[in-house]
Amino acid sequence: MADIIRLLPDHVANQIAAGEVVQRPASVVKELLENAIDAQSTDIKLIVKDGGKTLIQVVDNGIGMSDTDARLSFERHATSKIQKAEDLFNLHTKGFRGEALASIAAIAHVEMMTRTAEDEVGTHIKIEGSKVISQEVAVVPKGTSMMVKNLFFNIPARRNFLKSDQVEFRHITDEFHRVALAHPQVSFSFYNNGSEVINLPANDFRKRIVQIFGRKTNEKLVPLNEETQVVKITGYVQKPEFAKKSRGEQFFFANDRFIKSPYLHHAVLGAFEGLIKPGMHPGYFICLEVDPATIDINIHPTKTEVKFDDEHTLYAYLKSTIKHSLGQFNVAPSLDFEKDQNLETPYDFRDKAVSLPSITVDSSFNPFEKSGTNNASGYSRQPSAKGWESMYHGLERKLPQRDIGILEMESEGINNTIFDTSVETQESVTTTFQLRKKYIVSTIKSGMLIINQSRAHQRVLYERFLKNITIKEAVSQQLLFPLNLNFTRGEISILKEIKESLCAVGFVFGDITPETVEVKGVPVVVTESEVQMVMEQLISDFQMEVAEDSFSQVDMLAKTLAKTLSVKTGEVLDERSQVGLVNDLFACKESALSPFNKRTYTTITETDIDRKFI
Ligand code: ADP
Ligand code: MG
Secondary structure: OOOOOOOOOHHHHHHHHHHHHOOOHHHHHHHHHHHHHHOOOOEEEEEEEHHHOOEEEEEEOOOOOOHHHHHHOOOOOOOOOOOOHHHHHHOOOOOOOOOHHHHHHHOOEEEEEEEOOOOOOEEEEEEEOOEEEEEEEEOOOOEEEEEEEOOOOOOHHHHHHOOOHHHHHHHHHHHHHHHHHHOOOOEEEEEEOOEEEEEEOOOOHHHHHHHHHOHHHHHHEEEEEEEOOOEEEEEEEEOHHHOEOOOOOEEEEEOOEEEEOHHHHHHHHHHHOOOOOOOOEOOEEEEEEEOHHHEEOOOOOOOOEOEEOOHHHHHHHHHHHHHHHHHHHHHOOOHHHHOOHHHOOOOOHHHOOOOOHHHHHHOOOOOOOOOOOOOOOOOOOHHHHHHHHHOOOOHHHHOOOHHHOOOOOOOOOOHHHHHOOOOOOOOOOOOEEEEOOOEEEEEEOOEEEEEEHHHHHHHHHHHHHHHHHHHOOOOEEEEEEEEEEEOOHHHHHHHHHHHHHHHHHOOEEEEEOOOEEEEEEEEOOOOHHHHHHHHHHHHHHHHHOOOOOHHHHHHHHHHHHHHHHOOOOOOOOOHHHHHHHHHHHHOOOOOOEOOOOOEOEEEEEHHHHHHHOO
């Protein structure tokens, strides 16, 4: 047989490798920003157009490149950052693989201008799909400007796979934040489609955080400071009372590099244990400094996951450092901390001249109502009772008198079809009880009906929201005093994306600034104290999962609202609410499943029960 193995031509090898390095425009942004940092720049400008699909440009004032280096930098495995394998154990740079520029040049139109401090003139190179188009001498400022145009121009499948400009822009912003946070001493500016997104003068870490996440962040930060032989821990955690429903601001940096570490994240959560409610997420900006020899950043091609030599020790140190700092903060004369979470109004009362009377805004809320009663869990639906009950207005009319007693459902058939709501004769359930604050149990002709309260309510709310959105007839309650809610710039941009759908479910917005949103009206099922939490949840869901078209956006919105606002396991429901919920569930189009495709109820027939008595 003839030999059939061939070495791939460089440009093909580069294209294949590019698949690893460049997943989306944000990956290019990351590589270019890191190269600029490695080149000791003190001022870096990022310019993008159309979510980075048309243009990504990074201009730096770093060391630049000689004309030979400029040409070489686009070769695979061409790097100035390491020379031998041992250097991998003493890395002080972001890059070291010498792959990024070669990969990027294989799948885009690239133009580079660069000059070193010693040279009087610089170099201008154009490369398209790994092919050098031109290399000329040029009069350019010291430093490097990298322009990456028409990403994936020669791989249509990858180009088509890209998400909307807004989504890609969001990913770019995330990368930008990570690099900008890791290097507060460098000044950054960021332009999108011709206008400035943010301008960050050189600063210290705390101020950089505040520059990016907004003025409000400052008061939330608790500093960390611990130096041991293994690690130096600095940075900030956010005070427990500012924990959010969404995972928003959580950053680890190891030796000035943004990293992800589920293990260390767990250490942080451990330190916050008992200080925040389950399901809430603390914010943190934690910098770890370790000996470069004890850290392996090689395990992941995009390099956000790292391996520490002694993770267990690190875990322990981190946890105790945070605990210590939180403890110190706690003894400080701050009354905030012991406050009931629900009293912590999510918006700024102090900005209002008439703050005292505005307490009446949330009249349903009484923090003392439940204390000392038999509600051992301390967890109740009380703060949102207003919204919850409003769902069941008019219920009385629908229900037969209570003294009718157990009324059995008429419909015949087997398990799942028994509740087919198309059956006209369906009767309302009237007697229910709650089992373990989780299930609602009722009787039916064939035996017993067991409903998962949380899933059932999700289904009810989901269909209601969908309907509201489709018929554009959301019921909104006007707020007496508009709320001014604070968000980060990133969150605000997501909010703008989904604003129309939010209005469709009943939110009414006033002014939106880069960091605040004025909320003038909310859907009836949302109470004022829940607004911030609900909006945070919505934003975080949209951050995690990207809605492609307007239908899926609406669907996702309805699901998130349903999930966030539904009664949860552990909540006590009075009998009226139980009955209402059951009847509403079976009035749904798809009562058997939650919006997340989980069973909402099950039945146990008399035969099932009989069998147990054999
Ligand atoms: P790596 O960063 O892993 O070394 P890259 O492909 O990103 O690989 O870059 C190749 C080389 O090009 C770098 O090692 C560096 O010498 C040079 N280089 C890239 N970008 C810049 C820049 N902005 N300023 C100066 N030199 C640069
Ligand atoms: Mg690099």
